[in-house]
Amino acid sequence: MASAETAPSNRVTLPNTIRPTHYSVSITTNIGGEFKYHGSVDIKIEVTESTAEVILNVNEVDISSASITLTSLKAEETYTATSITSDAKTERATIKFPQPLPKGARGVLNLKFTGLHNDKMAGFYRSSFENPKGEKVWMVATQFEPTDARRAFPCWDEPALKATFDVTLYVPEDLVALSNMNVVEETIVEVSSSDDKGPRGKGPEGQKGPEGKKGPEGQKGPEAQKGPESQKGPEARKGPEGQKGPEGQKGPQAAESHASGPAPAPRRLKKVVFATTPIMSTYLLAFVVGPLSHLSTTSRPKKPLHPATQTPPPPVEIRVYAPTHQIDQAKFALDVAARTIEFFSEYFDVEYPLPKLDMVAIPDFGAGAMENWGLVTYRAVYMLYDEEKSSARAKENVAYVVGHELAHQWFGNLVTMEWWQDLWLNEGFATFVGWLAVDHLFPSWDVWTKFAAEDLQVALRLDGLRSSHPVEVPIADAADINQIFDAISYSKGASVIRMLEGYVGREGFMEGVRKYLKKHAYGNTVTDQLWEALGEATGKDVGEMMKRWTRQTGYPLITVKEDTAGSLTVSQSRYLSTGDVLPADDTTDWFVPLGLITSASDTGPSSDVLHARQSQVSVPGNVSFYKLNGRQTAFYRVKYGVDQLANLGKHISELSASDRVGLVADAFALAQAGYGSTVGALELVKYFGAEEDFVVLQEISTRLDAISATWYNEPQDVVDGLKKLSLRVFSRHAKALGWDYPSTEKTNHLLSLKRTLSLGVAGRSGDATTVAEARTRFAKFSSGDASALDPSVRGTAYAVVLRTSQNAEEAKKDFEAVLKVYKTAETVDGRLSALAALGSTGDKDLVEKVLAMALDGEVVKAQDVIYVLRGVAKDNANPKYAQARLWKWVQENWESLVERFKVTSGLLGAIVQYAVDGSASTAVTAELEAFVSGEGLSPEAKAKRIEETKGITMTVKQTVEKVKANAKWLERERDAVAAWIRKEFPQ
Ligand SMILES: [Zn+2]
Missing domain, CATH: 1.10.390.10 (Neutral Protease Domain 2)
Structure with a gap:
């Protein structure tokens, strides 16, 4: 049924004339200087349609020579290319040969090329860190998914075009070189620096060098370094020190200067040859070279x-x-x-x-x-x-x-997806079984309750928008691929797989997955092939059930009405976060596992399924409560009547933590969308006075925060009243848990998280004791007493301190102290928690300082900019000012943000989203729409703006829709919420 829109013929793929079967890639890294590297690749090919031109992918890589040797003819023949052209827009090179390559011919295509270890975190890029002496040390690494193998070397860069790979890297002697496979040979070679094309230019014999030059490490290979001794011994720890050796630092730079100098000296490099890979996709190939x-x-x-x-x-x-x-x-x-x-x-x-x-x-x-x-x-x-x-x-x-x-x-x-349309198959599944593995290793973490509060809710939130997309999303062009690495592919994908597992049972599901992997090992698949295997294993029509969940956007709202005693009417209709469902939106009857639980059920959720628009479900007599979506394993929201909800509230202690999470999440989401009342959801919270579960408390906090974040511009007594409401739930926990972590609690993961959450909410909401204690402990911590703050509450303390500075002078002092933690903390997460907190400062000058830091690559790495901006957007002491300032700042600094993030467009999208999505203002969404469409700009500037934002169109649409929904929510519920707050918290 979706075949028209998903037809492979719509896809922009390479012509089906030549098929690669094996690559021998050789690259001479160039770490330092201009970071320009040389390489060569021999690609074994089969000609499937006669053609005189070879078209393959390449992006910011220059092919300097191309030849093809046909080996399947009577006599081996080599042709040199007559022209090599590349098109930056399509990321393709076209190589023309003097005569057609006949259908069925086999041969080897040899390409020599140059590339760049760029600073864009894509392709074969450069990366750096500061060693303990404060020196900047370089390394290089790859990131190819989805379409950046072509940024490292010319290749047929599509997931279905699997091949085997031989990789050879030439690297500075002291550096470690890694690839997908084990090392089979390490040799020291001398390379003429005048020929900066690397050792490859010397021919195969020259590469190997005399036997005598093989180092002992190279002869023994990686096995020699194995074992507990080498882990701890000085050899294993070698790294930055080693890089300071003459080759490590001078090598590549010397090569650059010698390339133009008159008297080139040979440079010594380590040649590292890796074993041949199994047949695999290009996006999974990888190289890492560094100290x-x-x-x-x-x-x-x-x-x-x-x-x-x-x-x-x-x-x-x-x-x-x-x-x-x-x-x-x-x-x-x-x-x-x-x-x-x-x-x-x-x-x-x-x-x-x-x-x-x-x-x-x-x-x-x-x-x-x-x-x-x-x-x-x-x-x-x-x-x-x-x-x-x-x-x-x-x-x-x-x-x-x-x-x-x-x-x-x-x-x-x-087993790899055939095309990016089935990306979700990779990501949804890995998300689900990733948690399965964590649950296996750490059963006390209760990860499935966490899943119900995090992945499930994130997915329901995004998929409630009209601007969401189906899990199986038609992808015509590579340019659109990056946009679908989102909560739909990961979290909705994982949620519907989890729902399926709940429906068919754990054993049957596992059996089906095993069948699927065995049948398709080393191959490519589409979604239906997983359903087939699961169907074979379970005897159920899995495809029929799942296609509605994966091929269409959205999910149902299940409405429950009590009929006569013993019977419920359940009905389904499309759920939208905007609440304004039109007949055209609501055409699907989903296959809905109802998962009924009651006070009498002792065998878990029922196996009833709702196929139709509406159905009757019987409930055993004399039950004191019932609830749908037992254990919160299915992907929908449930609407109960006011009395039913209140009754569930009374029996809250009889529900599992997952069910309690679901109840809170659905009540607030329905209120936000207009299906229910916000006051009703707030009243529900009163039933959670004895709540002790971390995840349930986290869900309550998230939902109350969503109101505060939308109501931030309302009268002060309402804003303060919302804080008092948070304190009503969390003061008790903050006080009971305190800031000290008894050593016996070190292993109690959930208790530790609950402490962090409770102190954070109490501190943000202005609980005087928590604020005072945070400031006292932070002062001790900054003067060198690390024990004053446990690592789990440090980020919380930083934010509380920065939000509560009493004057400009104190704000500056507090800011400098947290900045110092960012610069000196010994762990990466310790540094980041300080960085993320900096945006909490309410001081306008310091907000400018934070924003300036975000643009300075020497202070904040490009990868970490989002942490800084999220702090400003979501956790600032003065949100009225900070929200508006951040959006203006993004517009003012657009050019440099695009320059820095044009390749990692997901990060650019996140920046735009943070700048706008808290505004609850349709005036701001209108500005955003005008900005991305280049309204008011000259035709050239407009075209440029549209080009710059084409990788974030989906994020922009979703952000606009979300903000508009919030604006409507505020408009609809403003008076009712204010009245409730004033009643609950009289001045
Ligand atoms: Zn993944």
Whole structure:
């Protein structure tokens, strides 16, 4: 039914004339100087349609020569290209040959090229960190997904065009070089610097060099470095020191200067050859070169047993890499990785497909992490964690991100989506099983309640907009791909998979996934092929159920009405955050697992399904309460009558934490959209007076914050009344928990999170005791007493202190103290919590200082700008001023923001969103729409603006819709909320 819009023929793909089967890529890195590098690639091809031109992807890479050697003819023939042209817009190169390559011919295409280790966090880019001596140290790393392998070397850069890869890197002698596979050869070679094309230019013999030059490391390969000794020994820790060696620093720069100088001297480089990869997609290839140290361990999966011998699979060597001064902080991620590989080997019943797994913390990283096969790269804060110095939240983030990326090693890497339309298949699934792995490793964290409060709600929020998109989204052009790495692909994807798992049962689901992976290993798939396998395993028509959830935008609102005793009428209609559903919006009958629970149910949620628009459901007699969507595993919202809701409130202690989260979330979301009343939702909170569960409290806080964030411009007594309402819930917890973390509590993850939450809410809402204690403890902490603030409450304390400075002088002093923490903290999460808090200052001059910092790459890395702006947007002491200022600032500094973020458009979208989405003002959305469409600009400037914003069109539309919905909410509920607040909190 969606075939017309999803037809492959609409896709902008490379012509189907040539198919690559194997790449031998060789790159001479150039770390320092101009960062320009040279490379060469031999691509084995098959000609599928006769053609005289070869068209492949390339972006900001210059191909200097091209030839093709046909090997399948009677005599081997080599043709040199007659022309090489490239088109920056389509990111393609066209290489013409003097005569057509006949259909069925095989051969090797040889291309020589130059590229740039750019500073845009895409392709084969440069990254830097400061070593403990304060020196800036460079490294290079790759980020190819979705379409930036072509930014590193010429290739057929589409996920379905899988091939095998041989990678050879020439790097400074002292640096570590990593790729997807294990090292098979390391040799020191001398390279003539006058020929800056690298050793490749000398021909294959020259590359290898005399045997005598092979270092002992190179001969032994990576095995030699293995083992507990090397983890701790000085060799393993080598890194920044090593880079200071003459080659490390002078090498590349010398090459640059010698390239134009008269007397070139040869430079020594380390040639590193990696084993051939299995067949895989280009976006999963990876290289990392830098002054890194490592720790290692061995993962020992017990399953799957070898069918013939009944022996377990071989152990997997796992290493984590980071700058030397941070390597100890990689220990937790290493342990989690080893246990997670064991978990997934068993869950998928397929052994880990590669001989090794490396994970690297990269100092500059656009996304959160990247699942490159066998070489997973991370934003440092998602891999590094210090048991003594990091927060509880940082620990959870690392555990989850590792779980998610390692799930991809099977689901995504071994079996890959055919095209980006099915990106969700990768991301939704990895999100779901990523949490499954965390739940397995840390059962006390109660991650599924957290999921119901976080992923599920984020997805319901976005998918309630008309400007949302289907999970399976037609993607015609590569330019649109970046926009779908969003909450629909990840969180809605994971939510509907979780709903399916709940419906078919855990065992059947796992069985289906195993079938799917075995059947499609090393291949490409579309969504229906997963449904087929799950259908075979469970005997259910999974595709029929799921297509409504994945091929269409949105989800239903289930309305429950009591009939006569013992019967309910449940009906479904489209849910919209704007509440203004038109007949054209509401054409789908979803397949809705009702999950009825009652006071009498002892076997979990019922298996009733609503297929039609409306249906009757019987409820056992004499039950004291009932609720739909038991355990909150399904993807919809529920509307109860006022009396039904009040009755659920009375029985709140009999519901699970997930059900309590769902009740709060639905009541407030319905109020916000206009399906229910905000006062009704606020009244519901009164039933949670004895609530102790962290996640439920977090949900209440999130919902009250949403009102405060929309009501920020209302009369002061209403704004203050909303704070008092938060204090009514949280003062008790802040007081009971306090700021000290007894050592016995170190392992109680949820209690630690509850303390952070409670102190944060109490402090933000002006609780005098909490504020005073935060200031006292921060003063001690800043003067060197680290024990005054536990890592989990430091960020909270910084924000409270900055929000409560009494005058300009004190504000400056407080600001400088937090800034110092940002500059000197020993952990990445410790630095970021200080950076994120800086935007809380209510002082206008300091807000300017924060914003100026966000533009200064020497102070705030591009990857971290969003933390700064989020602080200004969401947590400023003076939101009336800060909101307006931030939006103006984005417009004033548009040119430099575009320059910095044009490649990582997701970050640019986030910046625009933060600048506008708290405004609750249609005047501001009108400004945003005028701004992105270039209204009032000259035709040239207008065209430029449209080009600059084409990567964020979806974010802009969603932001506008969301703000308009909030403006309507405020308009509709302003008086009722003010009256309720004044009644509850009389002056
Ligand atoms: Zn992912």
